[in-house]
Amino acid sequence: MVRPTGMERHPDIQEMRATRERAGSMPIAQVTEGLSIVAGLYLAISPWIVGFSGLPRLAVNNLITGLALAVLAMGFASAYGRTYGLSWIAPVIGVWTIIAPFIMRSVTASTVWNNVVIGAIIVLLGLAAMAFGMSRRRPHRFGGNGQRH
Numbered sequence: 001m002v003r004p005t006g007m008e009r010h011p012d013i014q015e016m017r018a019t020r021e022r023a024g025s026m027p028i029a030q031v032t033e034g035l036s037i038v039a040g041l042y043l044a045i046s047p048w049i050v051g052f053s054g055l056p057r058l059a060v061n062n063l064i065t066g067l068a069l070a071v072l073a074m075g076f077a078s079a080y081g082r083t084y085g086l087s088w089i090a091p092v093i094g095v096w097t098i099i100a101p102f103i104m105r106s107v108t109a110s111t112v113w114n115n116v117v118i119g120a121i122i123v124l125l126g127l128a129a130m131a132f133g134m135s136r137r138r139p140h141r142f143g144g145n146g147q148r149h
Contacts (some may be wrong), residue, residue, distance in 0.1 A: 029132045033077040036090065036125045040070030043097060043118050050114045058106035062097070062115070069093050069122060076129055090126025094119045 042049075044066025047059035072089060097119030101111040 029129075030077070032125055032128045032132070033073050036073035036122070036129065037070050037077070039118060039122050039125060040066045040068070040073055042066070043069060043122070046114050046118065050110050052106070052111060055104075055106040055108070055111065057104050058101060058111060058115075061100050061104065065093050065097060065100075073129075084129075084132070087126065087129040087132075090129055091123045092126075094122030094124075094126055097122060 044063050046052075046066070047055070047062050052059045052062075069090060072086060072093075076084070076087065097115050101107050101115050
């Protein structure tokens with residue numbers, strides 16, 4: 001085991017990581033992380049489920065962004081205290097998923113419906129993951145007179 005050195009041993013950083021780990025271990029956070037993994041895996045395989053025949057750029061895009069989201073969500077599930085700073089990436093992936101068919105000129109009814117629906121789900125799950133990281137709930141460190149205990 002590697003011992004923390006320098007700033008990693010600072011009590012405020014240790015407290016912040018512990019707070020984030022508690023937030024990531026809440027049941028609603030675990031459900032969100034699990035659904036994010038599933039959403040990422042679905043996005044990765046969706047070109048073959050929906051049938052993006054003749055649209056290889058969008059198929060590769062969905063494969064790569066889906067796997068990236070799944071790996072990111074696995075990081076949240078396993079070490080949220082160290083990965084919460086990356087939670088902003090999930091909503092960005094969701095927005096990219098929504099606009100990708102238009103940017104890549106791969107607009108068909110099936111590609112638009114698939115990417116808009118799964119992209120919106122990813123945005124919502126990503127915003128939820130960000131909310132867990134921004135949670136300010138922690139034990140009170142100050143008494144009523146502002147002094148540390």
